[in-house]
Amino acid sequence: MTQVWVNGVQAKEIDPLDRAIAYGDGLFATMRIAAGEIQFLSAHLARLTQGAKRLGFTWSASQELQGLLNSSALTQVNGCVKLLLSRGVGGRGYAAPDACGINEVLSLYELPQHYAHWQSEGVSLSLSEVKLAKQPRLAGIKHLNRLEQVLIKSTALPSSFDDWLVLDSDNQVIESSMANLFFVKKNTVFTPAISHSGVAGVMREQVIHALVESGYHIDIKKIGYTDIDKFDHCFMTNSLFGLVDVNRIGTINYSKYSLSDRLRNTLQLTL
Incomplete structure (x- = not known):
């Protein structure tokens, strides 16, 4: 059973007038637990702090929250923790309240078992028909408005494919449905610009x-x-499966990147 804490207390309810429910007004981070510790915790918290600032409210992780994150991670040798921030309750209209009552929702999950197979064997991507809108004010941050990803995932993948490749409205490569992408040519590594979406x-x-x-x-x-x-x-990255080689996109094949294993070892990502 999933364990959930709301503002430091074990609970599974928030106010139905919370702006996260009404408008997706907030942020979240999903972090891997490895050997009872959250990987790159300070980087995740810094990104949430920056994202909150971009949405127009001030937040930083309290000592109490950091303590709860660390203690909850000890209950799982390997798994993942999700930290969701909502601006809080704010009435019916779009306009945010002058004072924010920020809600922090922390939940624990098991790590998907197939991620280890992805690391060893690589994945194949199929092109999604759903394209990402361009909105530079929101690009980069992991806000709660993930309806584009919900639409992407609502279509069943073709046989032998593992995830979707996602473009923006100008047919620029942005990401997979769940991960950032990297491409390699000779000794140069390229990654898509995400200044307008992603x-x-x-x-x-x-x-x-x-x-x-x-x-x-x-x-x-x-x-x-x-x-x-x-x-x-080509390879893709996210906080849960770390780094995974992409074997093909559609009918285009790629060979395994020679540095993939080294990067996984360096960053302690091996599952």
Whole structure:
């Protein structure tokens, strides 16, 4: 049974007038628990703090919340924890209240078992018909308005495919339905620009830092769908499965990236 805490107290209810329910007014982070510890916790909390500022309210993790995160992680050797922030109750209209009563919802889950298989065998992506809208004011942050992803996931994947490749309205490659993407050509690693749509994942940030520290050049740029056959390798990242090679997108095949295992070892991502 999923364990849930609301504002530090074990509970499974929030006010029905909460703005998270009414408007998706908030943020969330999903973090991996490994050996009883939350990986990259400070980076996740920093991203939430930044995201809250971009939405127009002030939040930082209290010592009590950090203590609860750490103690709850000890109950699972491996798993995941989701931290959701809502601006709180705010009445019927769109306008946010002058004072925010921020609600913090923490929940624990098991890690999907197939992620270890994905790490060892890689995945295949099929092109989604659902395209992401361009909204630079929201791009990068993991806000609660995830209806685009709900629509993407509402269609069954074709046989032998594991996830969806997602484009924006200009047919630029943005991400998979759940992960950031990287493409490799010779010694340069490319990752799609997400200044107008998509999520800037914590694992994306960690992989970029690890590659830069190892002397590799990272190019953050627009990547058109018609350009994806120009690369030798492709991999995707998120906080739960870490780093997974992409074997193919549609009919385009990629070979395994030679640094994938090294990056997983360096960042302690191996499942």
